[in-house]
Amino acid sequence: MLLSDIDIAKRLVDPDPHKRLVVTPIISAKEQFGPSSLDVRLSTDFQRLENMNRSHIDLNERPAADEKVYREGKRIILAANESFFLHPDEFVLASTLEFFRLPGDLAGRIEGRSSWGRQGLLVHATAGFVDPGFAGVLTFELSNAGRLPIKLTPGLRIGQVCFFQMLTRSLVPYYAKHGAKYFEATTVETSKAAYDPEITKGSHQDQNNP
Amino acid sequence: MSVTPEVRPVNALERRRFLYVLSEALEKFSRLRQILRRQQVFIRAEHAEGRSATAVDKLIHYLEEHCQMFLGNSGRVARLLRDEPLNEAEERAVTHGLRILIVHTLQIHELLLLLPREAAKPQASFLLQDCFGRKDLQASIVLTNLFSAYEYRFEDILEKVNVEQEERMALTQGGNVLCQAFGDKDNPLAWAVLAHEYGHVLDDHDAISKKILQKEATPGQVDDVTRKVEPDFGAAVIAETVADFIAAHVLGPASLMPILFVEMMQPKLRGVRRISAGHPPTPVRVQLVCEYLKQLGVTISDFEPVFEAYKLDYQRKLKDMDKDQRDGLEAMEKEAERLLSPLAKEIARKVSSLGLRRFEERDLRSARTLQQTLASKQPISSRRSRSQEDISAGLSSLKGGEVTPEQVYAVLAGLDEVPVPGSEILSAGWLYRLSSFEDVLMKTFPGETGQNVDLDAYGKYVEKTDGLLLKSLELADVHAEVLRRLSPA
Structure with a gap:
C-alpha cells in the first residue's frame, strides 16, 4: 500500500518508536510533500568514478573493497554554497541530505523528479529500493544524459521518496540482516560488492589488475 | 616470608580520571590507526608495485606493537573498569602501559603531515x-x-x-x-x-x-x-x-x-x-x-x-x-x-560587547535533548518548533474532501525543522561522549580476565560518533543555506 501525504506525515510523528518514520531534516514541508511522496535534497558529498587507469570493471574481481574505491573514484565534499558541475555522460554517486530511519513495516523507493529528467538528469540507475529497517542517508547514482553540463548545488530538491506499508512487519529488517553493508551510513557509500560472500570466497582474480 | 601486596579499593574520582585518560588515549590511537590504514589502502591501490612493506606499513606495525604492550595489562584494565581493587604494583603497571601507548601514538602523529590527500573538513x-x-x-x-x-x-x-x-x-x-x-x-x-x-x-x-x-x-x-x-x-x-x-x-x-x-x-x-x-x-x-x-x-x-x-x-x-x-x-x-x-x-x-552569539542556558538544555537523539544514532542538526502531539492533533483534524490545500500546508508546516546552532551540536556531542564512553570501554574490555579485547569496538564508536557529528554540521550548514535561498530577498 502506497502511503499518501497524510500517511507519511502521521508516520513522521507516530508516538510508537517501532512505527515511527524518521526523515531529517525536513526544511520546508510545503515544498517537499507530494501527493504520495516526499522530495529529498542533495547533500554535499560526491564520489566520482574514474576510468583513466582501468580497462574495465570485473564484477567478480576480488581486491579489498576499499582499494577499489581509491583506485576507481575520487571523493568530493562541497561547502553548502559551492556547486558541482555534472558534465554530459558523466556518472557520479551522490547522497540525500536527509537521514532516514524506516520502521520494520515500511519500505521506500527513491525516484528522480520529472523536472530534472526533462533536462537530462537521471537520478538513480537501478538501486532505488529502500529496505524496511534501513537507517542512513540514501546513496544514488546521478548521470547526465543531456548535452550540456548541469550545475548541482547542495540542498537542491533532487528526487523523491515514496513509502509502502507492508502487509506484515519484516521478520529480519535491514538493521538485523546478516551482512547489511550500508546501515547507518552518513556519507556516500561506494559499492561494497567485494564483501559479498560469492566474491570474497571466490578465487577469480583479474589478470589485468593483480 | 612473602608479603602480600596491599590491595587498594578504587577511589571513584581516581577511577574516573583513569577512564578519561584511557578513553582519550584509545581515541587518539583509533584515529591514527584509521588514518594510517586508509593511507595503506591508498598506497596499495595507487602503486601496485609498492605492495611490499611501505613506510606506512612500518608505522602501523610500530603502533600495533606498542598497543600490544599496553594490552598486556588488559586484565587489570578490565578489573579497574568493573570497580575491582588493584594493588599498587598493578596500578603502576596499568599506568605505565598506558603511557607507552600514549607516547608512541603521539610520536607517530608527528609524521602524519607527510601523508597526501588529506585536508581540513x-x-x-x-x-x-x-x-x-x-x-x-x-x-x-x-x-x-x-x-x-x-x-x-x-x-x-x-x-x-x-x-x-x-x-x-x-x-x-x-x-x-x-x-x-x-x-x-x-x-x-x-x-x-x-x-x-x-x-x-x-x-x-x-x-x-x-x-x-x-x-x-x-x-x-x-x-x-x-x-x-x-x-x-x-x-x-x-x-x-x-x-x-x-x-x-x-x-x-x-x-x-x-x-x-x-x-x-x-x-x-x-x-x-x-x-x-x-x-x-x-x-x-x-x-x-x-x-x-x-x-x-x-x-x-x-x-x-x-x-x-x-x-x-x-x-x-x-x-x-x-x-x-x-x-x-x-x-x-x-x-x-x-x-x-x-x-x-x-x-x-x-x-x-563584541556582539557575538552568546551560548545560553537554553542552548545547554537543547544540547541535553540532542544528546539523546545522538545516542539513538541519528544526526542532530535541527529540531521541530512544534511538539509531536500538536502535529498529530493537527493531522487528525484534517478530513479528506473537507479541507483546502492551504489548511493542509498549515498543518504540515509543523513538520518543518529549524537548524540548531553549531554550538549546540558540539555541546551535545561532548555530553554524549561523557555519558557513553564508559559503556564502550566495557565492551572493549569484556570480562574480568581481559581476554578477547576488542579495540575495534572503540574505533567503531569513535568513527560513528564523528560521522554523525560531521553529518549534523553538514546538515545545519546546508539547511541554513536553503533557508537563505527560500527567504524573500
Whole structure:
C-alpha cells in the first residue's frame, strides 16, 4: 500500500518508536510533500568514478573493497554554497541530505523528479529500493544524459521518496540482516560488492589488475 | 616470608580520571590507526608495485606493537573498569602501559603531515562561521602536527621551521590561519579549540587585550609578573584569557573540554619554560572561564566530573615534578591569578560587547535533548518548533474532501525543522561522549580476565560518533543555506 501525504506525515510523528518514520531534516514541508511522496535534497558529498587507469570493471574481481574505491573514484565534499558541475555522460554517486530511519513495516523507493529528467538528469540507475529497517542517508547514482553540463548545488530538491506499508512487519529488517553493508551510513557509500560472500570466497582474480 | 601486596579499593574520582585518560588515549590511537590504514589502502591501490612493506606499513606495525604492550595489562584494565581493587604494583603497571601507548601514538602523529590527500573538513569552517558570524574576518584551517596544533599564529610555526620572513609574509597573505591537529581533522569535538584560536583573530583585529593591558592593568601589576616569569608574560596571559572567554562565550563549557582531555592524557605537566608560551596555567584558565560562564548564567554541572578529574590529575602531576619545577609552576599560577583576577570583569565586558552569539542556558538544555537523539544514532542538526502531539492533533483534524490545500500546508508546516546552532551540536556531542564512553570501554574490555579485547569496538564508536557529528554540521550548514535561498530577498 502506497502511503499518501497524510500517511507519511502521521508516520513522521507516530508516538510508537517501532512505527515511527524518521526523515531529517525536513526544511520546508510545503515544498517537499507530494501527493504520495516526499522530495529529498542533495547533500554535499560526491564520489566520482574514474576510468583513466582501468580497462574495465570485473564484477567478480576480488581486491579489498576499499582499494577499489581509491583506485576507481575520487571523493568530493562541497561547502553548502559551492556547486558541482555534472558534465554530459558523466556518472557520479551522490547522497540525500536527509537521514532516514524506516520502521520494520515500511519500505521506500527513491525516484528522480520529472523536472530534472526533462533536462537530462537521471537520478538513480537501478538501486532505488529502500529496505524496511534501513537507517542512513540514501546513496544514488546521478548521470547526465543531456548535452550540456548541469550545475548541482547542495540542498537542491533532487528526487523523491515514496513509502509502502507492508502487509506484515519484516521478520529480519535491514538493521538485523546478516551482512547489511550500508546501515547507518552518513556519507556516500561506494559499492561494497567485494564483501559479498560469492566474491570474497571466490578465487577469480583479474589478470589485468593483480 | 612473602608479603602480600596491599590491595587498594578504587577511589571513584581516581577511577574516573583513569577512564578519561584511557578513553582519550584509545581515541587518539583509533584515529591514527584509521588514518594510517586508509593511507595503506591508498598506497596499495595507487602503486601496485609498492605492495611490499611501505613506510606506512612500518608505522602501523610500530603502533600495533606498542598497543600490544599496553594490552598486556588488559586484565587489570578490565578489573579497574568493573570497580575491582588493584594493588599498587598493578596500578603502576596499568599506568605505565598506558603511557607507552600514549607516547608512541603521539610520536607517530608527528609524521602524519607527510601523508597526501588529506585536508581540513568544510564543516570546521562552517562551525566557526556559525559561532562567530564574522564574515569580515576570514580564517583558513591548516592541518599540522600535534605540537603545533591549535595555534593561531601560523607565522610562528613558519619561523620555527626557519622559513625566511619574506616567504612567511607571502605564505600568510590573504587571511588568518588556524592550525589544527592532523589526527583531529575528522573530530568535531576537538574543533572547540578552534574557537579559542579564532578568539585570537578577533582579539588582534579589535585590539581587546592591548587596550586592557594599556588601560586597566596598572604598570606595577604587569611589571611584577613579568619580572618573576618572563618578558611579555603579562600581555600574553591577558590575550589568552580574552581568547578563552570568547570561546566560552560562543561555545559554553564545551570550549574547555578538548584542552582538559589532551592535558590529562599527557604523562607530565609541562614546566614553566614550555608552558609560558603565553597560556596561564590551566587551573587558572578553568577557574576564570567557569566564573565567566556563571556570569552568563550558564551552568557547568554537566561538565563538573571532568573539571574534578582534571583538578586531581593536575595535583598528582604537580606532586611528581622536581621541587624547582613545582615551585616555579606554583609561583606562575599565583602570579597569573593575581594579574588576571582583577581584570576578568573588564575582559568579560569587552568580550560580551563584541556582539557575538552568546551560548545560553537554553542552548545547554537543547544540547541535553540532542544528546539523546545522538545516542539513538541519528544526526542532530535541527529540531521541530512544534511538539509531536500538536502535529498529530493537527493531522487528525484534517478530513479528506473537507479541507483546502492551504489548511493542509498549515498543518504540515509543523513538520518543518529549524537548524540548531553549531554550538549546540558540539555541546551535545561532548555530553554524549561523557555519558557513553564508559559503556564502550566495557565492551572493549569484556570480562574480568581481559581476554578477547576488542579495540575495534572503540574505533567503531569513535568513527560513528564523528560521522554523525560531521553529518549534523553538514546538515545545519546546508539547511541554513536553503533557508537563505527560500527567504524573500
